[in-house]
Amino acid sequence: MGQKIVELKMPTNYSDAELRSRIANKFRIKNFSFQIENKSLDARNKSDIHWLLKVFIQSEEIKELVPVTNETLSVPYKKRNEKVVVVGSGPAGFFSAYILQKAGFKVVLIERGSEVEHRGQMIEKFERTEEFDSNNNYAYGEGGAGTFSDGKLTSRSKHISIEKGFIINEYVDAGAPQEIKYLAHPHLGSDNLKLIVKNLREKFVKIGGKIVFNTCVTDLKIKKKKIYSVETSTGENYETDYLIMA
Ligand SMILES: Cc1cc2nc3c(=O)[nH]c(=O)nc-3n(C[C@H](O)[C@H](O)[C@H](O)COP(=O)(O)OP(=O)(O)OC[C@H]3O[C@@H](n4cnc5c(N)ncnc54)[C@H](O)[C@@H]3O)c2cc1C
Structure with missing residues (x-):
């Protein structure tokens, strides 16, 4: 089986069938599968606005073989006794809590x-x-700030591709559109966000994570320069080995 990655220019209103036929004609192949790896709108020339697609094609009729990197973030599970308290269920807090719980820590969010x-x-x-x-407002509450927006996925870091891939896959599993895997400017969509946050929470709880809502962390207890407990607005204290303030 041969495979190649190609760049294609397509009109703004192209259909999947047109893309398939374009690939078939350009590479003179009949039986193939393809997957869009990246999709961005090129609007530099106002009289020629078009999509630029990076497409991965596989076919018996292709001779070339490009190396495919399927590197994914692995979170190996190990039974551990250490407790972790994560403060804040925004994207930073949630994914810290989720990954640490997957790794075997006992996490309270x-x-x-x-x-x-x-x-x-x-x-x-x-x-x-x-x-x-x-x-409970636009800044505070489950999901963090931005949960009641259209969910543009932005990241200033260019060096987090494995982690970014992990988070995007989790969003798709939780109900985000598949296209966020390849769009250059992906949106989760305002109608989807509440459901995505709820589904992610259920997944975290299913693997043993604990979430405490309506509880504000108000103080930290420190002994010998080490935080050992957090105080909260409900009067309940949570002992911990590690603390993430997110
Ligand atoms: C209206 C709006 C729209 C936005 N739209 C976008 C967008 O489209 N794309 C984009 O990339 N970014 C957007 N942002 C920015 C984005 O939401 C933030 O960059 C992101 O939420 C930061 O994530 P975080 O996890 O670091 O913090 P936050 O999301 O702020 O999460 C912090 C969490 O901690 C909780 N918390 C705070 N103090 C305590 C305490 N003492 N005890 C317990 N819990 C506490 C809060 O309730 C909150 O849930 C938007 C922000 C807003 C306000």
Whole structure:
């Protein structure tokens, strides 16, 4: 089986069938499979706006063989007794908690706001009545800031490809559109975000993670220069070996 990666220019309104036929004609192949690796809109010339696609093609009719890198982030599980408290269920806190739980730590994720469903109701109420909930609003509550946006996936770092791939796959598993795997400017979509956050939470809980909502971390207990417990607004303290403030 041969394979190649090619760059193709396609009109802004192309269909999947047109892309397939373009590949067939350009490379004179009939039986093949393909997958878009990257898709970005080239609008530099206003009279020639088009998609630029990077496409991975596989076919018995192709002689070449390009090396395929399928490097993925591996999170090896090991039974551990150490406790980790993560403060904040935004993207940074959630994925720290999720990965550490997968790796075998005993993780408690503490969030000052509510589950995303109730948070959404409080935001709707605020928009109707201007009654402000200081724990459930556009910045606070499950999912963190940006949960009630259109979810543009942006990252300033160019050096996190394996981690980025892991997070994108988790988003897709949780209900994000497949196209975020290859679009240059991917969106999770405002209608999808609440469901994605809920599905990710359920996955975390299923692997043994604990989430405590409506609980604000108010202080840290330190002995011999080491944090050993966090104090919260509910009066409950959480002992821990490690703390991530996210
Ligand atoms: C309206 C809006 C739209 C946005 N749209 C986009 C976008 O489209 N694309 C994009 O890339 N970025 C967007 N952003 C920015 C993006 O949301 C942030 O960069 C991102 O949320 C930062 O993630 P984080 O996990 O570091 O922190 P946060 O998301 O801020 O998460 C922190 C969490 O900690 C909780 N918390 C805070 N203090 C405590 C405490 N003492 N105890 C317990 N819990 C606590 C909060 O409730 C919150 O859930 C948007 C931001 C806003 C406000």
